[in-house]
Amino acid sequence: MPVHNADIASMFNEIADLLDILGENPFRIRAYRNAARTCQELGRELRDMVEKQEDLKTLSGIGDDLAAKIKEMVETGTCRTLEKLRKELPAAITDLLRIPGLGPKRVKTLWKELKIESLDQLKEAARQGKVRTLTGFGEKIEQQILNAIKVRAETGQRFLMAVVAPYAETLVGYLKNVAGVRRVEIAGSFRRWKETVGDVDILAVAEAGSPIIDRFVAYDEAVNVLAKGDTKSSIKLRSGLQVDLRVVDDASFGAAMNYFTGSKAHNIAIRKLGQQAGLKINEYGVFKGDKRIAGKTEEKVYKSVGLPLIPPELREDTGEIEAAREGRLPKLVEPDDIRGDLHAHTIASDGQQTILEMAQAAAERGYEYLAITEHSRRLAMTNGLDARRLRKQMAEIDKINGKLKGLTVLKGIEVDILEDGSLDLDDDVLGELDFVIGSVHSLFKLPREKQTERILRAMDRPHFTILGHPTGRMLLSREPYDVDIERVIQHARERGRFLELNAHPMRLDLDDAHCRMAKEAGVLVSIDTDAHSTVELANMRYGIGQARRGWLEKKDVLNTRSLKQLRPLLAKTMK
């Protein structure tokens, strides 16, 4: 089994959890958590770095010891430190940490005092009323534990951004109608356009005496009130989604937005800058001694530490602060920059509308072009096209283009990349198209080397324009296939090919880190919806969000080009 970065990150996190329960040096624990984060967010595979004997110590938070552990994990799938800890502590004890209300201290108490080593044992002890007798515990926590075990299926759940959006936006509308409420905004990872969201953070400004908190916990979708204070409250919706509300003064709004938007790592970095300048930054403002010198707007908060406003999508502490300081923040791509969509299906394969209907919907969005890119024959379940049907569709598109004003329908295909890297349709028919998307839809389990070679060979074909959904992942349900994305990006650059950022909310593939890699390599990214209906053309906004998280600017995106600029770019890939 190849070891992925996520596996290494999870082993480091497990080590940190176990050390935490043992009450070890907090800085040592933090070192492991930092390393986990570094591994998780790295755009490339650690095992490649090990294989190529690259220096792991160049990675932030990785020194001699952790570099050796990474190497050990890559080679053996585990490491001795972790195995030793696993022997020292019960196997399932880290499960206890997932129960809200239980942290390392209480877990240690449960384990030492009551010999509790698993959720089942915990449940039994709580039922018998033994838990309440321990110091640091009481009846409330005991009850909380029992509830949490009952509903634990839904704890820690993440939701697709696109699933959360309607819930969050409806709730915001509800809160805006509460008496005395002046302002309601969504912050958190939602505002940063993360592809999945764990909870929703809402920020409000309300006049004194406004019943906003009472109305919030009385929301009819709320099935559980997790916390209710004067300024802060949390509820759980029927969907399992947790929503946190924080009520602040107008004078603190910018500081609160900054705090509530995160990310945590970004906040810490900003607060540290404040500290160095003799300032204290919290969610109420920026303070010099007791005096608030900023807080009403985010601009002022950033200005207080000598920075311009940093767009929420970049706030991950992955270089945006340095970029801001040096005046080289990217001018991120905007929805209005998009001139067309290069990936869409119709009823000819597995889409729901006709070419004309899709074209009209695209025109209504203000697009200059829309490409029709059906599946090819191999994908039989989608009624994929063979050469004869594809030629028939080309003729149909010619006819429609004769009638349409303002929008051009481009002729494309989403052709399957076969196991050996050949394409599912012959070169002669592909050559008649405006451009070709090649996608992997089968054999996701090929070993990395084979999968990578397969894709590189496909890109070598004479007619190949865009690599569709390059890693094949499905958020929350399917892992990406094992592919050397660095080599793919490099090959795209050498061959003059483009990469897709598939905007479907379940894909968002390329991800943010890969977008940055493509940008750095000078490979243009095409943000496409892969729409199977007119409604899905609106998914473009999720693609834009992801592209912005990936630092992409207008110039980095293929379909910000006008049709006139686009045609020669496509034509170059079709020789």
Added chain:
DNA sequence: GACGCATACGTCACACTATGAAAATAGTG
């Protein structure tokens, strides 16, 4: 455990609130 420098050792990622306990602990961006 990493990092930076004093190459041995001190410092290291902030700042705050709710909860439910009776002083801490957990959880939040």
